Amino acid sequence: MLLTVKDLHKSFNDREILKGIDFQIEKGEIVVMIGPSGSGKTTFLRNLNFLEHADQGSMDFSGHQIDLAKPEKKDVQWVRRHSAMVFQNYNLFKNKTALQNIAEGLIYAQGMAKDNANDIASKELASLGLSKQAQLYPSQLSGGQQQRIGIARATVLNPEIILFDEPTSALDPELVGAVLGDMRKLAEAGQTMIIVTHQLGFARQVADRIVFFDEGKIVEEGTPQELFDHPQNKRTAQFLTALSDAN
Numbered sequence: 001m002l003l004t005v006k007d008l009h010k011s012f013n014d015r016e017i018l019k020g021i022d023f024q025i026e027k028g029e030i031v032v033m034i035g036p037s038g039s040g041k042t043t044f045l046r047n048l049n050f051l052e053h054a055d056q057g058s059m060d061f062s063g064h065q066i067d068l069a070k071p072e073k074k075d076v077q078w079v080r081r082h083s084a085m086v087f088q089n090y091n092l093f094k095n096k097t098a099l100q101n102i103a104e105g106l107i108y109a110q111g112m113a114k115d116n117a118n119d120i121a122s123k124e125l126a127s128l129g130l131s132k133q134a135q136l137y138p139s140q141l142s143g144g145q146q147q148r149i150g151i152a153r154a155t156v157l158n159p160e161i162i163l164f165d166e167p168t169s170a171l172d173p174e175l176v177g178a179v180l181g182d183m184r185k186l187a188e189a190g191q192t193m194i195i196v197t198h199q200l201g202f203a204r205q206v207a208d209r210i211v212f213f214d215e216g217k218i219v220e221e222g223t224p225q226e227l228f229d230h231p232q233n234k235r236t237a238q239f240l241t242a243l244s245d246a247n
């Protein structure tokens with residue numbers, strides 16, 4: 001296993017939001033997480049890279065054993081160096097160009113020389129067909145372009161795993177396709193990914209496994225076919241019906 005999480009608990013203001021999550025993912029595997037609003041999907045991803053601090057739980061990431069409630073600084077750094085997160089609202093640096101946003105992590109997190117980092121960033125932009133946008137600032141880019149830059153910024157770091165939190169949910173419908181296209185390419189290249197999304201068509205195509213979250217627990221998991229076509233849990237079935245009614 002690339003990543004194993006055991007018995008992860010997290011409360012906010014005495015309210016338990018994650019109620020003991022056990023989760024694992026293999027190298028190259030693609031897991032899609034679905035579940036109602038407020039069920040804890042974002043909190044789970046944020047705990048994995050220490051944007052939140054867990055109350056209890058353990059993690060084994062590529063052989064590093066980490067107590068999530070009392071992580072050592074070197075473990076936090078190691079995990080952050082080997083994972084990346086793509087957010088719903090892009091989180092690009094507003095005062096940096098597209099190129100600088102992609103080069104940023106290479107320079108500051110990996111200590112790469114600036115010329116070298118810019119070179120890699122510009123090749124990445126070219127491969128995405130975004131060379132014309134290299135010198136533009138986030139406010140000059142469409143939401144879809146910003147998110148594609150956000151994904152490029154994550155992938156150039158060569159992370160062991162990328163965590164996606166609803167990467168297309170803030171986008172106008174016509175911009176969703178290009179972002180999912182970039183993610184499909186990553187999938188084909190064997191990138192390990194955890195993706196929170198309600199794009200069920202996409203999930204069916206790329207996911208090895210679907211995980212259904214409800215009220216701070218993983219209630220059910222299985223292949224897309226198992227989970228979408230033959231949900232075993234009543235809550236899973238209700239959620240899928242509500243989602244398809246909304247579309």
Ligand SMILES: Nc1ncnc2c1ncn2[C@@H]1O[C@H](COP(=O)(O)OP(=O)(O)OP(=O)(O)O)[C@@H](O)[C@H]1O
Pocket residue numbers: 012013017035036037038039040041042043044
């Ligand atoms: N920093 C925080 N302080 C207090 N409560 C929080 C905090 N972050 C999240 N919560 C609460 O934790 C619960 C789970 O939130 P979370 O964002 O993880 O849900 P989600 O499954 O990602 O929902 P959505 O589908 O709407 O994104 C919610 O009730 C939320 O209000």
Ligand SMILES: [Mg+2]
Pocket residue numbers: 041042043165
């Ligand atoms: Mg969320």
